[in-house]
Amino acid sequence: MAARRKLIAGNWKMNGLKADGLALASDLAGRVKGAGAVPFDMLVCPPFPLLFPVGDAVKGSGVALGAQDCHAKQKGAHTGDVSPVMLKDAGCAYVILGHSERRADHGESDAVVNAKTVAAHKEGLIAIVCVGETEAQRDAGTQTDVVGSQLAGSLPEGTTAENTVVAYEPVWAIGTGKTATPDDVAAMHAFIRGELAKRFPDADKMRVLYGGSVKPSNAAELMATENVDGALVGGASLVADDFWAIATSCR
Ligand code: 13P
Numbered sequence: 001m002a003a004r005r006k007l008i009a010g011n012w013k014m015n016g017l018k019a020d021g022l023a024l025a026s027d028l029a030g031r032v033k034g035a036g037a038v039p040f041d042m043l044v045c046p047p048f049p050l051l052f053p054v055g056d057a058v059k060g061s062g063v064a065l066g067a068q069d070c071h072a073k074q075k076g077a078h079t080g081d082v083s084p085v086m087l088k089d090a091g092c093a094y095v096i097l098g099h100s101e102r103r104a105d106h107g108e109s110d111a112v113v114n115a116k117t118v119a120a121h122k123e124g125l126i127a128i129v130c131v132g133e134t135e136a137q138r139d140a141g142t143q144t145d146v147v148g149s150q151l152a153g154s155l156p157e158g159t160t161a162e163n164t165v166v167a168y169e170p171v172w173a174i175g176t177g178k179t180a181t182p183d184d185v186a187a188m189h190a191f192i193r194g195e196l197a198k199r200f201p202d203a204d205k206m207r208v209l210y211g212g213s214v215k216p217s218n219a220a221e222l223m224a225t226e227n228v229d230g231a232l233v234g235g236a237s238l239v240a241d242d243f244w245a246i247a248t249s250c251r
Pocket of ligand 1: 011099169173174175176177211212213214232233234235236
């Protein structure tokens, strides 16, 4: 099995003002710098207005910068949108795409996510492509059909372990305090790995993150689950102690 380095990613969502973001980012940057060799990569994904100040705060620390969305075009008449070129300019290495909140709030289809992923790749950004079923879909037993079709539609040709990370985030586990059991997570991650292997030659090197109510109390078990290559953390990523505890639970 390929050794996959864990990625611990904080999705700040629409939270935090400049002072909060700077304090959190500086705190994490200091911890990563002070820790020496760590068995994980750390990433923070603040809201757009905080990308430049947070980018400055983490520069040289080993904490990477990411955004939470981008447009599929490089520039032009798209009021309110932000292009992958701009993200690159702000110092981003990563961009989260197709988060369930964007799929729900902005009607993003797999085709839209696919086009954004192509655009992100073109700028050299690593796309974190999110998939996951709703509670009703899981209750109906259709979770693998749903996730399989999201993967098929959202991941473009040219996807590699270098330019893409997949995040499995069951919608019913996001912000609810409910976490999928390690068995459910292991089953879904094995399914995802199998689907990736059907299309991409380096699928065994691709990182597949789990997201949904990851916290210090459940992180060690989740991070030790087979085929789980890190976490995409919402609420707990806003608290430096909690996010650090999640990261350092990686072995
Ligand atoms: P929570 O960790 O708050 O459940 O959010 C998960 C998530 O949506 C990360 O992208």
